[in-house]
Amino acid sequence: MLPRQLFKLSCCKFNSDNAYVLVVWALLTVIAEASQPNIVMIMIDDLGYGDLSCHGSPFIETPHIDRLYDSSVRLTNFHVAPMCSPTRGQLLTGLDAMRNGSTMVASSRMMVRSDAPMLPAHLAASGYATAIFGKWHLGENYPHRPEDRGFQHSLWFPLQEIGSLSDHWCNDYFDPVLRLREGESEKFRGYCTDIFFDSAIHWMNQQAEFQIPFFCYLPLNVVHGPQWAEPELRKLIGASYPKLTKGQIGYLAMLANADTNVGKLDTFLRGKLLYDNTIVIFLSDNGGYALIDHFNAGMRDGKSRLAEGGHRVPCFIRWPNGQIGQATRVRDIAALTQVQDLLPTLLDLCHIEPIPGPRWDGVSLAEALRGDTLVPDRTLIVQYGLPEPFQMTCVMQGHWRLLSDRKGTGKGEPELYNLSQDPGQKKNVIEEYPEQAERMRGIYDSWWRVVEPQTQQRASIIVGHPAQNLTTLSAAEWRDNALSSLHRMRDGVRRRGVWDIEVSEAGTYQISLRRWPAESKLSIRSAAPAWAPRDKDTPDHLGYAAGGSLPITAAKLLVGKTTQSCEVGKDDLAAEFQLWLDSGKTQLEGLFLDEEAKPVCGAFFVSVSRIQ
Structure with missing residues (x-):
């Protein structure tokens, strides 16, 4: 259907050549104004600020990302969470982590509250096609x-990396099994990053053919460990830097492959004449990988820490038609900005009315990106983990940083740094500037009083819902005691936990308790066999040795106040139960027991379905 203005103009008749030129010009103008921009968002996992050659890395050339840098507006003081799930939740909701529910990388605290609309929902309501290709890590069951x-x-794929605990059994970065919609999965051929970009380009091409504006979200799993990389790139980088470790070589090889794919994406956009009217955003989800000794642009610490290197990351934004980046519009914005700002910014740039939801914590940077205004001075707060006041926290005000890094200091004692004089955060000046620390702590305390009640609102997994009747729970979603390490599970860890669930409809439910995922075909008592990835040059600790068997003879299911038990045979793959569940919120736990009826470990996987 033609836009109303375009329909009116097309019905007009003119007799002169000048009028003909006028109407063509008017038509083209209206078409351009009616064409909403596409959005492509690339998020690289665990990429540190200094890991790009445009930011001074001495170890690798990233020419395609550098070209994006050279044609973008760069947010040079851009901050995310120190770990990945909270960053993703903040990015997609525009809300602080402590308000949207995703405050950690595992347990029920990695899931975003269902009453907080996400960016794709806002865009879809305005006619955009929306797609994700890559890492989700915000929940793997309905409604998450x-x-x-x-x-x-x-x-x-669901969690921190391909091959994590709740991913497909023995999954690899090469030829991975990936999830589609509504519980379906499919095995793909090739390297994971190539698959994500190739699939995204194919999908974008389809939308372009029908002139549908699109939002393409590309949250990659690289350069997150394990460092499973293409052998050819390993050899090339290893030959250039013979003193690097296997892990460092793998890290750089994964980044080199991602850089090539960024170039492939730009080639596609130019070839389909989408380049000028596509907003491209490039960012990372947290600081550089802590186990890799890399160039850090003079900043202290990396991933998981509250010093600058843990949460200050690259962010480049380009939109030629919107006068953002390109030619004379390339520039740096040094003001404090945060990942929560991107949602309101994108909706503002695309002139989209948001769907109802909580008030955003981020602000629109649209005018600042165009150079029309300055970013307002703000005090920004980063906080990670369990909802405890001023723990794992950084308060940012201009060049001041007040932080409490329990993981970094072991004590969580306040530290104050002046980045204008000490960008590496080597000297704690809290005793020299107590008034500054008090002012910043006062701002934090006021913020905490607002968000603290919302931190008590926990997301639940809904079972028995028509949108997903068969629900598979994993230990990665246990309440505050999550197990997401496949290594520990395979080694026979004796650990237990409970799930927060909400029964959608009362009825009779089939519940299956497993120690191993169903596709493994392993019995409850048995040990997992050894497994090695395709990349044989990976560090030794990133393979999987044979695990241990456990003396399990029985199973117990606890749902609310209901308890049932059954025996477990030598070859049983699962312990099966049927019981009536009332609708509403409750907790579920599965246990495996020994001959003395003592707990051995929890059921790491539980399948729940309503049968009548």
Whole structure:
């Protein structure tokens, strides 16, 4: 259907050549104004600020990302969470982590509250096609899957890396099994990053053919460990830097592959004449990988820490038609900005009315990106983990940083740094400037009083819902005691936990308790066999040795106040139960017991389905 203005103009008749030129010009103008920009967002996992050659890395050339840098507005003081799930939640909701619910990388605290609309939902409501290709890490069951949060097309994996605890058994960065919509999965051929970009380009091409504006979200799993990389790139980088470790070589090889794919994406956009009217955003989800000794642009610490190197990351934004980046519009914005700002910025740039939801914590940077205004002075707060006041926290005000890094100091004692004099945060000046620390702590305390009640609102996994009747729970979603390490599970760890669930409809439910995922075909008592990835040059600790068997003879299921038990045979793959569940919120726990009826470990996987 033609836009109303275009329809009116096309019905007009003119007799002169000048009028003909006028109407063509008017038509083209209206078409250009009516064409909403596409959005492509690339998020690289665990990429440190100094890991790009445009930021001074001495170890690798990233020519395609550098070209994006050279044609963008760069947010040079841009901050995210120190770990990945909270960054993703903040990015997609525009809300602080302590307000949206995703405050940690595992347990029920990695899931975003369902009453907080996400960016794809806002865009889809205004006619955008929306898709994700890559890492989700915000929940793997209803109502927390990508398709439940506004993504119409999805190709994804659930947790921190491909091959994590709740991912497909023995999954690899090469030829991975990836999730689609509504519980379906498919095995793909090739290297993971190539698959994500190739699939995204194919999907974008389809939308372009029908002139549908699109939002393409590309949250990559690289350069997050394990460092499983292409052998050719390993050899090339290893030959250039013979003193680097296997882990460092793998890290750089993964980044080199991602850089090539960024170039492939730009080639596609130019070839399809989408380049000028596509907003491209490039960022990382947290500081550089802590186990890799890398160039850090003079900043202290990396991933998981509250010093600058843990949460200050690259962010480049380009939109030629919107006068953002390109030619004379390339510039740096040094003011404090945060990942929560991107959602309101994008909706502002695209002139989209948001759907109802909580008030955003981020602000629109649209006018600042165009150079029309300055970013307002703000005090920004980064906080990670359990909802405890002023723990794992950084308060940012201009060049001042007040932080309490319990993980870094072991004590969580306040530290104050003046980045204008000490960018490496080597000297704690809290005793020299107590008034500054008090002012910043006062701002934090006021913020905490507002967000603290919301931190008590926990997201639940809904079972028995028509949108997903068969729900598979994993230990990665245990309440505050999550197990996401596949290494520990395979080694026979004796650990237990409970799930927060909400029963959608009362009825009779089939519940299966497993120690291993169903596709493994392993019995409850048995040990997992050894497994090695395709990349044989990876560090030794990133393979999987054979695990241990456990003396399990029985299973117990606890749902609310209901308890049932059954025996477990030598070859049983699962312990099966049927019971009536009332609707509403409750907790579920599965246990495996020994001959003395003592707990051995929890059920790491539980399947729940309503049968009548």
